[in-house]
Amino acid sequence: MKTVLTGKKILFGITGSIAVYKAAEWVRELTKAEAQVTVVMTEAATRFVSSLTIAALSGRRVYTGMFEPDAGEEMTHISLARESDLFIIAPATAQSIAKLAYGFADDLLSTLVLANHAKVLVFPAMNSSMYCHAATKANLTRLQEYGYGVIEPEQGKLACGDEGIGRLVDWERARESILSAFADQDFAEQTILITAGPTWESFDPARHMSNRSSGKMGYSLARVAKRRGARVILVSGPSAIEPPPGVEIINIVSAQQMHDAVMEHYSSADIVVMAAAVSDYRPGKTMEQKIKKGGKSIDLELVPNPDILKKLGQKKKRAEQALLVGFAAESRHHIEEGQRKLKEKNLDLIVINDIIGKDTGFGADTNRVSLIDRDYQLEKLPLLSKEECADMILDKIVKLLQ
Ligand code: CTP
Numbered sequence: 437m438k439t440v441l442t443g444k445k446i447l448f449g450i451t452g453s454i455a456v457y458k459a460a461e462w463v464r465e466l467t468k469a470e471a472q473v474t475v476v477m478t479e480a481a482t483r484f485v486s487s488l489t490i491a492a493l494s495g496r497r498v499y500t501g502m503f504e505p506d507a508g509e510e511m512t513h514i515s516l517a518r519e520s521d522l523f524i525i526a527p528a529t530a531q532s533i534a535k536l537a538y539g540f541a542d543d544l545l546s547t548l549v550l551a552n553h554a555k556v557l558v559f560p561a562m563n564s565s566m567y568c569h570a571a572t573k574a575n576l577t578r579l580q581e582y583g584y585g586v587i588e589p590e591q592g593k594l595a596c597g598d599e600g601i602g603r604l605v606d607w608e609r610a611r612e613s614i615l616s617a618f619a620d621q622d623f624a625e626q627t628i629l630i631t632a633g634p635t636w637e638s639f640d641p642a643r644h645m646s647n648r649s650s651g652k653m654g655y656s657l658a659r660v661a662k663r664r665g666a667r668v669i670l671v672s673g674p675s676a677i678e679p680p681p682g683v684e685i686i687n688i689v690s691a692q693q694m695h696d697a698v699m700e701h702y703s704s705a706d707i708v709v710m711a712a713a714v715s716d717y718r719p720g721k722t723m724e725q726k727i728k729k730g731g732k733s734i735d736l737e738l739v740p741n742p743d744i745l746k747k748l749g750q751k752k753k754r755a756e757q758a759l760l761v762g763f764a765a766e767s768r769h770h771i772e773e774g775q776r777k778l779k780e781k782n783l784d785l786i787v788i789n790d791i792i793g794k795d796t797g798f799g800a801d802t803n804r805v806s807l808i809d810r811d812y813q814l815e816k817l818p819l820l821s822k823e824e825c826a827d828m829i830l831d832k833i834v835k836l837l838q
Contacts, residue, residue: 439469440619442469442471444471444472446471446472446474446523447517447522447524448463448473448475448524449476449548450475450477450485450525451480451531452483453484453529454484455526455527456484458607459526461607462526462607462610463490466614473494474520475491475498476498476548477490478545480529482500501544514551520552521554521618523549523555525549525557527559528558529562530566532545533572534575536558537578555585557587558576558587559604560572560586560587562602563602565598565600567589588601588605589601589604589605590609612682619665622664623664623665623830624666627705628668629701629704630668630670630671631670631673631710632653632654632658632670632673632675632711632712633654633672633675633712634673634713634715635688635712635713636674637690638718638719639722640724640726640727641725641726643726643727645715646715647798648799650676652677652799653711653789655672656822657711657826658670659683660823660827660830662680667684668683668684669686670686671694671698672685673688673689673694673712673713690715691715694714695741698748699744702748708760708761710761714741714744716740716741717740719737719739720737743781759785759836761829762785762786763788763789764789766788767792771808771814778808778810785833786808787807787829789805803820803822803825804817807832
């Protein structure tokens with residue numbers, strides 16, 4: 437399947453740190469995603485992992501020296517730099533960061549960085565004292581001033597035995613930074629509040645009622661919005677999915693808690709997307725002790741939960757208030773129901789989800805949705821991955837914001 441990375445020419449600089457083995461995995465992942473990954477290793481990097489290993493993982497020749505014997509007529513550094521769409525440096529040691537900050541060109545990698553025109557992403561990895569040293573901090577600030585992306589390392593146990601900041605980020609985080617480098621930053625000025633997942637409504641300490649929402653669609657929206665530069669606040673019901681990197685997550689359990697979290701953060705949002713499957717009802721009473729089995733049937737009263745989106749729609753009077761996007765989870769009369777909810781909840785856009793269709797709805801990795809905007813324009817999207825679907829929904833939101 438074609439992805440954003442298919443055919444992209446990535447220059448991948450590896451410098452000498454124990455974290456080289458992790459970078460080797462990234463080379464493999466990028467190559468698997470059909471990017472053309474050309475690796476340049478410093479001499480120190482080849483002491484940790486051989487260039488042969490990296491060449492096997494990338495399926496391409498690995499460059500290590502300025503004066504390669506078979507570089508041909510063109511200067512290696514100029515031709516490699518001219519062709520790249522993105523330049524990644526991972527792991528970036530304190531030494532290599534210092535060299536880049538001062539524009540040294542004393543090996544192939546540092547020379548290539550100077551000759552390069554593509555976006556540069558630097559992934560530092562080192563001992564935490566080295567990372568926190570004023571000299572390293574100042575050097576990283578310089579790199580940012582040059583327009584390079586600097587991805588802060590993680591906290592954790594370091595190779596030297598210390599505990600602290602300095603670990604090379606994991607692939608998941610790196611992947612997001614790389615995809616973000618290729619994405620339009622059309623949400624850079626926007627704060628987007630997204631709800632996701634189901635809510636749980638408790639009967640007693642052991643039992644609740646809920647629905648089959650996995651949270652995948654809302655989490656995909658959060659991930660893609662973050663990639664496109666947004667500040668993302670994700671209010672999530674119970675879900676097994678890891679929150680996307682860089683997203684502000686607020687975990688809630690019940691519809692009432694989701695209501696309170698949304699109302700608290702609503703005013704700072706430019707866009708609200710209610711992708712959560714909110715329980716319409718909750719038990720009238722939550723028992724403190726477990727309900728015991730008896731021979732007879734029991735009646736449990738259910739009372740309505742607040743309709744969060746409807747309340748936001750009622751508040752929406754002025755044009756400068758947040759753009760409202762709802763979801764409609766439907767098993768029949770999809771379009772009619774979508775139109776009804778769009779009007780009743782005073783929305784700018786509604787995304788209609790077929791919850792019983794093949795490959796769509798709860799738990800699936802794909803979705804086929806229809807969009808109806810505030811002018812009742814209908815757009816039917818094909819079967820897409822939930823991330824692709826999220827991208828198309830965000831494209832529509834961009835148009836509505838204009
Ligand atoms: N929603 C909400 N608060 C609720 C129920 C729903 O904010 N108590 C939001 C959902 O997050 C979704 C939209 O309203 O964005 C429509 O939800 P849906 O469950 O499809 O419809 P309902 O309004 O609950 O109507 P019905 O149950 O009759 O289909």
